[in-house]
Amino acid sequence: MNRIYDFTLSLFAGVCGLLLIASVAVMLGFLVGQGGSVLGLKLIFGSTDFREIIDIILLRQVVINALWPALIGTFLLVFTALITALPLGLGVGVYLAEYAGKPAKVFFSLIFDLLAGVPSIVIGLFGFSVTIYLHSHFSDLMPCLLISGMSLALLVLPYLVRTTQSALEELPSALRVTSFALGAEKSSIILLVLLPQALPGIFSGIVLAIGRAAEDTAVIMLTGVVASAGIPRSIFDNYEALPFYIYHTASQFSNQHELQQGIGAALVLLIICTLLFTGAGLLRKKATHHFLYHSK
Amino acid sequence: MINRSGSIFSGHTFLLLLTAGCGLLILAVLGFMVFLGRPLFTADFFNLFMSSVWAPDQHLFGILPFVCGTLAIVILSLLIAFPLSLGNAVLINLLLPQLPAKFLYRIVKLMTGIPTVIYGFVGISLLVPFLREWSASGSGMSLLSAALLLALLISPTMILVFVESFTAIPQPHLNAVAALGGNVRHKLIYTLLPGAKNGIMTGLLLAAGRALGDTMIALMVAGNATAMPESLFASVRTLTAHIALVMAADFDSTEFRTIFICGIILYLGTLILTLTLRVFNRNGSKADLERGLS
Numbered sequence: 001m002n003r004i005y006d007f008t009l010s011l012f013a014g015v016c017g018l019l020l021i022a023s024v025a026v027m028l029g030f031l032v033g034q035g036g037s038v039l040g041l042k043l044i045f046g047s048t049d050f051r052e053i054i055d056i057i058l059l060r061q062v063v064i065n066a067l068w069p070a071l072i073g074t075f076l077l078v079f080t081a082l083i084t085a086l087p088l089g090l091g092v093g094v095y096l097a098e099y100a101g102k103p104a105k106v107f108f109s110l111i112f113d114l115l116a117g118v119p120s121i122v123i124g125l126f127g128f129s130v131t132i133y134l135h136s137h138f139s140d141l142m143p144c145l146l147i148s149g150m151s152l153a154l155l156v157l158p159y160l161v162r163t164t165q166s167a168l169e170e171l172p173s174a175l176r177v178t179s180f181a182l183g184a185e186k187s188s189i190i191l192l193v194l195l196p197q198a199l200p201g202i203f204s205g206i207v208l209a210i211g212r213a214a215e216d217t218a219v220i221m222l223t224g225v226v227a228s229a230g231i232p233r234s235i236f237d238n239y240e241a242l243p244f245y246i247y248h249t250a251s252q253f254s255n256q257h258e259l260q261q262g263i264g265a266a267l268v269l270l271i272i273c274t275l276l277f278t279g280a281g282l283l284r285k286k287a288t289h290h291f292l293y294h295s296k
Numbered sequence: 297m298i299n300r301s302g303s304i305f306s307g308h309t310f311l312l313l314l315t316a317g318c319g320l321l322i323l324a325v326l327g328f329m330v331f332l333g334r335p336l337f338t339a340d341f342f343n344l345f346m347s348s349v350w351a352p353d354q355h356l357f358g359i360l361p362f363v364c365g366t367l368a369i370v371i372l373s374l375l376i377a378f379p380l381s382l383g384n385a386v387l388i389n390l391l392l393p394q395l396p397a398k399f400l401y402r403i404v405k406l407m408t409g410i411p412t413v414i415y416g417f418v419g420i421s422l423l424v425p426f427l428r429e430w431s432a433s434g435s436g437m438s439l440l441s442a443a444l445l446l447a448l449l450i451s452p453t454m455i456l457v458f459v460e461s462f463t464a465i466p467q468p469h470l471n472a473v474a475a476l477g478g479n480v481r482h483k484l485i486y487t488l489l490p491g492a493k494n495g496i497m498t499g500l501l502l503a504a505g506r507a508l509g510d511t512m513i514a515l516m517v518a519g520n521a522t523a524m525p526e527s528l529f530a531s532v533r534t535l536t537a538h539i540a541l542v543m544a545a546d547f548d549s550t551e552f553r554t555i556f557i558c559g560i561i562l563y564l565g566t567l568i569l570t571l572t573l574r575v576f577n578r579n580g581s582k583a584d585l586e587r588g589l590s
Contacts, residue, residue, distance in 0.1 A: 016383025095311035117566040119509030187307045215411035218511040277409030
């Protein structure tokens with residue numbers, strides 16, 4: 001009887017493992033099998049002629065039916081989100097790690113955990129309704145790149161706060177004690193000693209935030225992304241983005257070519273995100289190693 | 297601002313204000329939804345909005361079907377993902393030799409980085425047509441297809457948390473079981489599962505949060521019908537998908553304002569999950585746990 005139980009347990013676990021790996025394999029197989037062949041310059045620029053590509057990059061020529069505007073849109077979006085969220089995330093992270101007392105720490109980490117869990121569509125709704133509220137009462141602001149970027153900043157803030165905080169807290173206490181014994185002030189210790197040492201950890205948070213901002217669809221859907229806008233002329237313009245391109249294609253495609261473009265876009269986004277998340281993991285590993293062995 | 301050490305600018309005060317400001321912003325997300333939804337909070341609120349019929353053209357704004365749709369999708373995806381995750385965690389911690397275990401773990405980590413819109417895209421291209429054939433009725437866009445995909449989305453989070461809490465159990469305890477003649481099954485039942493109780497709850501709560509908050513999968517493959525979910529193959533709409541779908545309506549209409557109720561329900565649901573998570577996991581932060589970073 002016991003043997004049967006043991007066998008059932010192993011069988012069950014094995015089936016679970018196989019199911020998981022098979023699902024991933026089917027997903028990747030589908031994307032690579034269907035989209036691998038379109039992956040290339042033509043997918044991104046709609047052309048393989050180098051002179052045309054240079055014109056496109058220099059904004060002298062408009063791209064139609066290619067990923068370039070969506071790629072640029074995603075890049076600008078991530079950039080806007082990051083320059084908004086980074087100062088806040090670093091500041092809050094430093095405060096929680098170095099200054100906050102126990103009650104403040106408990107309270108604020110709960111608040112940021114809450115933010116980390118709030119559905120992205122709710123954050124998008126917040127960004128959208130603030131914009132509309134301002135629009136009807138004060139200005140002629142409409143959903144645009146800036147609004148999306150700032151909403152995404154709110155979305156990635158908890159990741160930046162948390163990684164900054166734990167990167168500082170994981171530093172060996174000897175570092176703090178030594179600097180203090182040398183007569184340095186707290187603010188200089190943080191700026192000149194602790195933050196530089198915590199950089200790899202902080203960078204892993206930044207990379208993670210980039211990945212999170214690049215993949216999110218729900219926030220931007222409500223705050224200004226459109227299917228075909230071309231390259232935005234300013235931060236108050238509508239824009240295209242890679243994840244929305246994928247969503248839009250999946251629901252609206254009318255022929256095989258458009259579907260292939262969508263699969264190609266999914267593959268490009270998958271590659272970008274995988275690289276970013278792997279990079280974040282490696283940075284974090286490097287950070288831990290650095291503190292453990294004090295190796296450069 | 298002059299502090300005791302004599303510097304003109306107090307870093308402490310500045311950072312405290314910054315942190316408090318960010319905290320207020322997070323609470324403002326809820327506050328603003330309540331503020332904009334306030335015309336709806338009348339004596340008739342429950343009759344009007346907690347009914348089960350959504351037909352804006354007949355002035356029926358019941359969002360109960362979406363609440364039930366959300367609950368059904370979350371619960372069903374957890375029912376699928378929990379055994380799957382437990383099996384994989386057992387595989388990684390107990391059954392597989394080091395190298396294959398590491399390989400499986402890597403794959404799970406890799407899965408956390410797959411964008412949700414890609415799950416949705418593959419789901420609509422492969423899973424939906426498959427279920428359409430298999431069930432021989434409906435469009436294939438259903439509660440079941442969304443729950444299956446969501447299960448795939450939330451499993452990596454759960455597996456990572458399970459593996460971590462299994463690993464945290466001291467090796468001597470496992471050695472003791474082995475010395476008493478116990479095998480893998482005994483290790484699992486008498487040491488790992490009781491010892492990792494909090495970890496298992498943490499994983500479940502985190503996964504529930506991700507399933508609750510996901511928009512794209514439900515929006516793309518659940519079908520978005522406005523009726524109450526009646527079977528596994530019924531087309532359902534979640535609260536998140538409802539927010540995304542009603543966006544096109546007139547900003548001042550009652551129909552549009554219902555999305556603030558949906559937003560408030562989602563926010564409060566997240567709050568409850570976050571607070572419950574605290575009971576089971578005092579140290580780890582959600583942001584770390586979700587990506588398996590802690």
